[in-house]
Amino acid sequence: MPRLTFIASQGTSRTVDARIGDSAMQTALAHGIDGITAECGGAMACATCHVHVADKWADRVGPAEDTEADMLEFAASTVTPTSRLSCQITVTEELDGLVLHLPDTQI
Numbered sequence: 001m002p003r004l005t006f007i008a009s010q011g012t013s014r015t016v017d018a019r020i021g022d023s024a025m026q027t028a029l030a031h032g033i034d035g036i037t038a039e040c041g042g043a044m045a046c047a048t049c050h051v052h053v054a055d056k057w058a059d060r061v062g063p064a065e066d067t068e069a070d071m072l073e074f075a076a077s078t079v080t081p082t083s084r085l086s087c088q089i090t091v092t093e094e095l096d097g098l099v100l101h102l103p104d105t106q107i
Helices: 024-030 055-061 066-072
Strands: 003-007 013-017 050-053 083-085 099-101
Touching (some): 003 024, 013 024, 066 083
Antiparallel strands (some): 003 013
């Protein structure tokens, strides 16, 4: 079972088990990770599940597609080259160990 690590803006981290096929957002919500609001429930209609993919994972996760990049323009915090909507990151075995940094605010 893949494990994902979420690092809060204050530096605290939490590593949780993730189910293959779920999104990183679903994983965060299932484990009560503070910092993922997910107002639209994963429909890519908001930017309240914004995360920053750790640099060493950026190539493996890949960049945001055009529609996702457009939605990231509405993020409440700074968007970086490794910004992604966690609802668009699908958990695979290859993402075991993925590190996601949470922004200081989602709203």
